[in-house]
Structures are given as structure tokens and as C-alpha cells.
Amino acid sequence: MNDQLLHHHTLKVSCSSCSLRELCLPVGLNRDEMSQLDAVIRQSRRLKRGEYLFRSGEGFRSLYAVRTGFFKTCVASQDGREQVTGFQMSGELMGLDGISANVHGCDAIALEDSEVCELPFNRMESLGREIPSLQHHFFRLMSREIVRDQNVMLLLGNMKAEERLAAFLLNLSGRLASRGFAANDFILRMSREEIGSFLGLKLETVSRTLSKFAQQGWISVDHKHIKLDQPDSLKTLVSGCSQAHSH
Amino acid sequence: MNDQLLHHHTLKVSCSSCSLRELCLPVGLNRDEMSQLDAVIRQSRRLKRGEYLFRSGEGFRSLYAVRTGFFKTCVASQDGREQVTGFQMSGELMGLDGISANVHGCDAIALEDSEVCELPFNRMESLGREIPSLQHHFFRLMSREIVRDQNVMLLLGNMKAEERLAAFLLNLSGRLASRGFAANDFILRMSREEIGSFLGLKLETVSRTLSKFAQQGWISVDHKHIKLDQPDSLKTLVSGCSQAHSH
DNA sequence: CGGGTCTTTGAAGATAGTCAATTTAGGTGG
């Protein structure tokens, strides 16, 4: 029965014991506030690779925080063209765009087997009224998303293919590093086509540009396995452009 | 002295009597709540054409709502490249990107003589805790900005020059129409270069594309004066792409 | 009215896209 209790513990979500608490929502909450938050957050949901967490047009009820795994979000135009608007890793939120119209504005798709926490928005909103620091952090998270989007606009509007890809790799690197992973040796969770969609490039251009970087000795490319051998060279390339921080 | 009183009235901001109250912040508030909001909002500030409302890097204290006039917001990269991230007209908010780091993340510049309301963020935040519908509306406004940004990404990532410009003109048209202005006959407040910066194009491309549209009889261009003669042709051009609503 | 900025237009050039062929990887089932 102790076993069952333990089992229960691993299933039940708890912000207070979550390893992501410094990155995710409960930043700066005290113990009481944290347990109030725990009470609101729904048990985590598991998704297999390729599964949709939500789709554009579906009713909006909850935000989702990535616990483990990797997601992409994308908006689709009527004629089928798809724009990847971001890649989300652990501790990052999805669904903020759904608040405005009470309907999700993008698709969220797991790029590997993943797990998310569900945050019912109504309850988060009322909890925010009771815990000012939570409300404030919420505003900050939404604002951070706006800043991120502005930087993507800068990337898409002003940068050349090489600069875009360099900025992308450095951005991934930094986000992985801040989660305790190796900054200069990682696996891409997304395809060349998905990278291209995010960066406003065709998949062939992504592939060619990666090859070019590798040829110059800046990176090593073994399919999805990327090593940044000379990150500073990449930084020089994007220098002048404020890096597009994805989160 | 009656004169002075009147004068005072025109200076003092009042959401409850503002013609923009259906577009701007106080959507859905009752009379009491509206007057609480009035108490928080600072007297409006006037800016001349070209003047900065705030600059990237400045400390963030307030959001600003456009009362009259027209603004652009832009982020600049270190090497001087500039990306216009949006154009704001009456009833639209600026400064949301400053919340995340307590520092403004972009420049806001008046494109014509303009007037803004200042919304001290701290006080808006605490007022939100007292007026749930205000808090909710605030979240919705921030979410709307995220949706707008996603649509700009789609525009920059997926659309050709003609499609971008058509989407831009239709977007302006719609926003003007919702403010009671003519939808198909308006003055551009921004230069070709600023349009280009927003759309990820060079000013020459903007100019050429406008000429092309005019040559086809879709629009009339007299410098900054634009008439949409065949808006449906423009819509056909962008059809398939969800239009990039700027607000 | 005049200097300077903004705009238009042309011609040449560069970057990224398209089309296509080949290779490789990863998953499935015998």
C-alpha cells in the first residue's frame, strides 16, 4: 500500500515538488501559495509523439505547461500552409493565445512522447486574485511570450537564412543549458521541414545551411544530432541581431 | 471660469465618457467599476509627430492606450537594423512587452501628433484583483496581442510580397472601419520604408507592389492617399492565408 | 521657394525557392 501511495504520488502533479518550479509557473510563491496552486493544477496528461494536445478552433479551457518532452505550436492558413510559431520544452506554457477569443488559436503537437500539466484558466484567474505574486507572474509570462514573438518577427523580417539558423541553434542551446542539459551537444526533436517552417525557410535551405555550417567546422551534424563546435562563430553571425529568444 | 472648467474636462481623462470605451480597456465594466478605472488612469499625454513615447531599455511603469493619432512600435538589433513590430491606432495598447522584464522591450514613436492615456501598471494590476472582469479583459488584451503576433509570423514566414501588402492594406482597412472611418479610402500614416520594415520587405518592393496593384485597378495610390477600388481582389490574393490582424 | 526627404522606376545581381534524383534512416513485420 505504501507502494500504491508512492505510485499515486508520481501520478499526482505537485508544483511544490516539481523540478521545474524555478522555471515554470510557481516562481516566487511561498509554501502556502504553492499548495493552493497544487490544488488547482490537474493531473498531468501523457501524449505520444505526433499527438495533438489541442487544435486551433477548439474551445479554450486550460493552459498547459510542458513537464517532459517537446512540442511545436503552429497556425495554419486556409490553403493548408502551415507556420510553426514555436517549439516548447519543459517548463514552458502553451495555449496563451486561446484566452482572447476563448478558442485555441493554434495547434499544439507533441514532437516526442511528452507529459503536460493542465492549468484550468478560470481557476488560475481567480487564484491570481488571491495571490498577487501569482497574478503578476502570469502577466510576466504572457509578456514574455510577446517579447519572444517580437524577436521572431525581427528574425523573420530582417535576417538572412544563415543568421536565422544560427540564431535558432543558439536559442535551443541556451534553453537546453538553462534546464541543465549540454549546451553544445543535443538532439533536434523536429524535422528540417518544421525548422524551416518556423524560420520562414524551405527544408532544403535548412539542410544546405546546416551543411555549410558543418563544412566550416562550426557545428557537427549527424542527422538530428547536433554539436556546436564553435558557438562563438554562430554568435558572430547573428551579432548585431538581438537573438530571438524563444523563451 | 466655466471656460476653465471645460478646459479642465478636456484635459482630464475619463474612460466613462471616452468614445473609445467599446474598443479599449473598459469593455464590459459597470458604472462604478468604470469610475474606479478613471481614478487610476493618468491624464493623457500629447506627443508630436516623431516623438518617442518610450524607448527600448527604459524602465517600465505604465501601459499606454492611444486616444488619438497613430504610432509605430519597433525593436532594433545591435547593428542598427530595425524591425517595426506594429502600428497602433486609437484604442490600442502599447507597452505590454515591458511587463516581463520591467523594462520596455521596444520603441514607441508617434507617426502623427497624438494623444495617449497612461495606465500605471501596478495600479491596474491591483484594480484587476478587485474587478474580475477588468482582470479578465486584461488577459484577453494580452492574448490578443499574442494572436496578432502569430499572424504576423504567418505573414512573414509564408507569404509573398504581394500577399503581404494586400494583407496589410486589408488589415488597416478593417481597423479603420471598426473605428467609423472609411474602409476603402484612407491616408497612410507611415512611410514606405516603415511598411517595408513591418512586412519584411525593402521600401522599393513596397513601392513597386503598390504600383502593380494600382496598374491592375485594384487600388488607387496618390502618395499616402490610398483607395481600395477592388478590395475583393486583394482578399482573393491573401485568401488561403489567415489575415494578419494587427489588433 | 528651396533643401531635404520620400517615392518611383529601371537594370543588374543575390538569395532562397523549386524541381528532381539519390541516399539514408527508422520503423514494421516476417
Next chain:
DNA sequence: CCACCTAAATTGACTATCTTCAAAGACCCG
């Protein structure tokens, strides 16, 4: 465990779109 099959990635050749460079013309503010 291996062979197969489908999907992804690489690479090349060619093309389209947009940019760059340049020059001339128009407007606007002071």
C-alpha cells in the same frame, strides 16, 4: 535479426523573387 518500406534528408541544377544600386522626380515643411 534481418529485410523491407516509407519518410526524411542531402545535394545539384535551374528559376523566381526580392534586393541592391542608381538616378530622376515629387512633395512637404519650414
